[in-house]
Amino acid sequence: MARTDTSDPATWRTAAPTAEPGKRGLAPRSRPIDRHVPYLRIATEEAWSIPEIVEAQLRLLGSPNAPDDTSLRMAGMFAKMSALQEQLQEIGEKRIARMDELGIDKQLLLLTAPGVQVLDPDEGTALARLANDRLAAACRRYPDRFAGLTAFAPQDVKGAVAEIERGMKSLGMKGAVLNSHTRGHYLDEPQYLPILEALEANDAALYIHPTIPPRQWSQPYEFRGMTGALGGFSHEVWVHTMGLILSGAFDRFPKLRLVIGHMGEGMPLLLYRFDWMQSNADGRSGLRGGAPPVTLRHAISYYFKNNIWITTSGQGWEPSVKFCMDVLGPDRVLYAMDYPYQQSADECAAYDAFDLSPAHKKMLMQTNAEHVFRLK
Ligand code: CA
Numbered sequence: 453m454a455r456t457d458t459s460d461p462a463t464w465r466t467a468a469p470t471a472e473p474g475k476r477g478l479a480p481r482s483r484p485i486d487r488h489v490p491y492l493r494i495a496t497e498e499a500w501s502i503p504e505i506v507e508a509q510l511r512l513l514g515s516p517n518a519p520d521d522t523s524l525r526m527a528g529m530f531a532k533m534s535a536l537q538e539q540l541q542e543i544g545e546k547r548i549a550r551m552d553e554l555g556i557d558k559q560l561l562l563l564t565a566p567g568v569q570v571l572d573p574d575e576g577t578a579l580a581r582l583a584n585d586r587l588a589a590a591c592r593r594y595p596d597r598f599a600g601l602t603a604f605a606p607q608d609v610k611g612a613v614a615e616i617e618r619g620m621k622s623l624g625m626k627g628a629v630l631n632s633h634t635r636g637h638y639l640d641e642p643q644y645l646p647i648l649e650a651l652e653a654n655d656a657a658l659y660i661h662p663t664i665p666p667r668q669w670s671q672p673y674e675f676r677g678m679t680g681a682l683g684g685f686s687h688e689v690w691v692h693t694m695g696l697i698l699s700g701a702f703d704r705f706p707k708l709r710l711v712i713g714h715m716g717e718g719m720p721l722l723l724y725r726f727d728w729m730q731s732n733a734d735g736r737s738g739l740r741g742g743a744p745p746v747t748l749r750h751a752i753s754y755y756f757k758n759n760i761w762i763t764t765s766g767q768g769w770e771p772s773v774k775f776c777m778d779v780l781g782p783d784r785v786l787y788a789m790d791y792p793y794q795q796s797a798d799e800c801a802a803y804d805a806f807d808l809s810p811a812h813k814k815m816l817m818q819t820n821a822e823h824v825f826r827l828k
Contacts, residue, residue: 478769479798480768480799480801480802483798483801483805484801485554485555485797485800485801486555486801486804489804490810491814491818491819492557492558492817492818493558493787493800493803493818494556494557494558494559494560494786494787494818494821494822494827495559495560495791496711496765496788496821496825497659497661497713497765497788497790498560498561498562498789498790499561499562499565499790499792499793500540500541500543500562500563500564500587501537501540501564501567501583502579502582502583503537503541504582504583505563505567505568505579505583506530506531508571508579509524509527509528509531509570509571510527510531512524512570512571513525513527519635520667521570521667522664522665522667522670523566523570523631523633523635523663523664524566526565526566527566539792543586543587543590543598544590544593547559548597550791550795551597551791553797554791554796554800555797555800555801557596557597558596558597558598558599558827559598559599559791560626561587561591561598561599561600561601562600562601562603562629562661563580563583563601563603563629563631564631565632565661565662565663566631567580567603567629568580568603568604568605569606569630569631569633569634569663570635571605572607573607573608573611574608574611576605576607576608577605577608577611577612577615579605580602580603580604580605580611580612580615581615581618583603584600584602584603584615584618584619584623584625585623587600587625588600588623588624588625591624592624599626599825600626601619601627601628601629601659602615602616602619602620602623602625602627603629604628604647605634606630606634606637606639606644606647607634607635607637609643609646609647612647612650613647613650616628616650617650617654619656620654620655625656626657626825627656627657627658627659627711627825628651628657628659629659630661631661632660632661632688632689632692633663633665633691636667636668638691638692638695638696639692639695639701640692640699640701642743648701648705651708651709652705652708655707655709655826656709657709657761657824657825658710658711659713660689660692660693660710660711660712661689661713662684662685662686662688662689662714662717663685663688664684664685664688665687665688666688670684685714686717686718687717689713689714690717690718690719693710693712693719693760694719694752697752697755698733698734698746698748698752699740700746700748702759703748703749703750706759709760709761709824710760710761711761711762711763711786712760712761712763713762713763713764713765713766713788714763714764714765714766714767715762715764715767715772715776716760716762716776719756720756720762721775723752723753723779724753726753727751727753730748730751730752733746734746734747734748735747756784757780757781757784760784761785761824762780762784762785762786763785763786763787763788764785764786764787764788764816765788765789765790765794766788766789766793768799768800770802770806773785773806773816774806774807774808777808777812777816782812782815782816783815783820783823784820785816785820786816786820786821786824787803787817787818787821
């Protein structure tokens with residue numbers, strides 16, 4: 453994890469640009485935020501949590517049978533950051549006041565990484581249910597300010613399917629969130645097919661949010677301070693996303709919808725090469741532990757333009773946003789802030805100033821989110 457040096461997440465975003473002028477880099481300059489823009493700012497990767505999950509993570513971490521799980525260790529580190537926990541666990545007036553300062557009209561709330569996926573199956577599902585109940589209550593209380601994604605514990609496949617259904621049918625959730633791998637396992641493995649089926653059947657867009665790489669390949673990242681946003685997070689979601697594509701998941705479930713953050717974790721930049729090199733995996737035998745070879749119906753880029761949407765979380769950088777809107781389509785890119793990990797009114801103001809048509813800007817900031825997450 454990056455930035456273990458501070459317990460005050462409010463400083464995370466601004467530390468680099470202000471502490472040393474020479475390292476200001478690409479951070480937006482400070483400017484007043486326009487309170488009267490002709491669109492809502494809907495932020496679609498905004499984190500929250502409940503104390504019961506943090507307590508369960510710490511209990512497991514401290515127990516003699518704690519699994520060797522990098523995500524659980526990350527949870528233990530986050531648990532010590534009291535200011536961060538305070539911001540994650542508050543989904544009421546304080547958060548709304550901060551949203552007003554930042555210029556955010558509505559947050560889509562995602563149970564923060566690693567959430568319930570580091571826990572044992574039964575406890576994972578029980579705490580997913582508790583979190584979803586509380587989130588649904590907050591969304592009912594503040595329907596104009598909050599919407600939520602249903603959390604689930606894939607290590608309990610039956611419980612996960614039931615919770616996705618309950619979230620979508622009874623709780624008014626707008627999709628589902630997965631904090632990527634579960635003790636090194638990914639949704640493209642055959643035991644998770646019922647989960648993909650339930651997501652498609654319930655029209656639940658799945659947001660795959662990063663966690664740190666699993667222990668099997670985390671060491672080179674940990675050695676270099678790169679487990680988080682400097683590499684590990686993105687590469688971990690990359691494996692998950694490409695794994696799903698190459699497994700044929702979107703051929704089997706053509707209406708399955710996936711959302712990935714951080715400009716699609718950088719993948720859109722390489723679609724040309726993915727298509728060119730598709731035969732490295734496509735139709736090849738001997739992969740996936742000897743499972744039957746998978747031959748995709750389409751080029752890899754097709755799935756990015758038909759099944760996948762990306763968000764801009766933590767990346768208020770005009771060239772990257774414009775590139776992705778250009779190659780994926782203007783309907784494929786959604787604004788996200790990544791509260792409370794990155795929070796900055798400067799970044800919102802930078803988006804307002806992007807050189808986009810008024811129609812495309814409204815899609816980016818508001819209507820694409822309304823469409824993908826069925827907010828209306
Ligand atoms: Ca995030």
